[in-house]
Amino acid sequence: MPSIYDAIKSDHDNHRKLLNTLEDTSGDSETRRKAWDDFYYDVKSHAAAEEETFYSKLISKTWGQDSARHSVHEHQQLDDLMEELNDTDMSSPGWLTKFKTLKHDYEHHMDEEENEVFTRAREVIENSEEAGFGDRFLSRKKEERKIVDEKVADSLED
Numbered sequence: 001m002p003s004i005y006d007a008i009k010s011d012h013d014n015h016r017k018l019l020n021t022l023e024d025t026s027g028d029s030e031t032r033r034k035a036w037d038d039f040y041y042d043v044k045s046h047a048a049a050e051e052e053t054f055y056s057k058l059i060s061k062t063w064g065q066d067s068a069r070h071s072v073h074e075h076q077q078l079d080d081l082m083e084e085l086n087d088t089d090m091s092s093p094g095w096l097t098k099f100k101t102l103k104h105d106y107e108h109h110m111d112e113e114e115n116e117v118f119t120r121a122r123e124v125i126e127n128s129e130e131a132g133f134g135d136r137f138l139s140r141k142k143e144e145r146k147i148v149d150e151k152v153a154d155s156l157e158d
Contacts, residue, residue, distance in 0.1 A: 001131040001134060001135055002131070002134045002138070003130035003131055003133070003134045004053070004054055004121075004125065004130055004133035004134045004137055005118050005121075005130065005134075006134060007134040007137050007138055008046075008050060008054065008113065008114075008118075008137065009114060011042065011046045011141075012110040012113070012114065014042065015039065015042065015043060015046075015106065015110065016107070016110070018035050018038055018039040018042075019039065019103045019106065019107070021035040022035050022036060022039065022099060022103075023099070023100075023103060027090065027091040028089065028090040028091040029090075032090055033090065036085075036090070040082055040086070041145060041148055042145075043078070043082065043106075044079070044082070044144070044145075044148045045141045045142075045144035045145040045148060046141055047075040047078070047079070048140070048141075048144040049137050049138075049140035049141035049143075049144050050071075050075075050137065051068075051071075051072055051075065052140050053133060053136045053137045053140050054121070054133065054137060055067075055068040055071060055072060056068075057121075057124055057125060057133065058117075058120070058121055058124055060124060061120075061123070061124055063120060064120070064121075064124060067116075067117055067120060071109070071112075071113065071117065074105070074109045075109075077105065078102065078105060078106055078109065081098060081101060081102045081105070082102065084098055085098050085099060085102065
């Protein structure tokens with residue numbers, strides 16, 4: 001059972017690898033498309049699970065409310081960029097330009113979580129609770145993965 005921090009960090013490590021793979025590809029190649037699909041679905045389910053399990057706990061502290069709002073806002077901005085990328089031809093220069101913005105912003109977000117939010121979260125999540133939160137995060141992420149497409153369709157209708 002990984003701790004909540006190990007579970008999130010493991011995802012982040014995978015996301016960094018996928019971002020680098022995407023950056024190293026060109027055009028509408030099979031490698032780029034596969035890496036994009038893996039990245040897109042994993043980040044979508046990761047963010048939702050993180051908000052529902054990790055950030056919901058941080059809100060119990062005043063500083064946690066600001067931190068959670070900030071991170072959720074960044075999730076929304078990243079989500080918007082990912083949807084724009086989904087609607088852009090992968091072989092166009094516009095795709096790569098948007099992707100570089102996404103990569104920069106997401107790397108900043110992950111670093112901020114790992115270096116600042118985790119430190120503060122340890123004030124709220126007891127050591128004895130870390131594995132339970134990790135399990136809830138991974139379980140929720142699995143459920144979120146199943147409904148990513150439904151959520152995207154719903155948001156497009158709004």
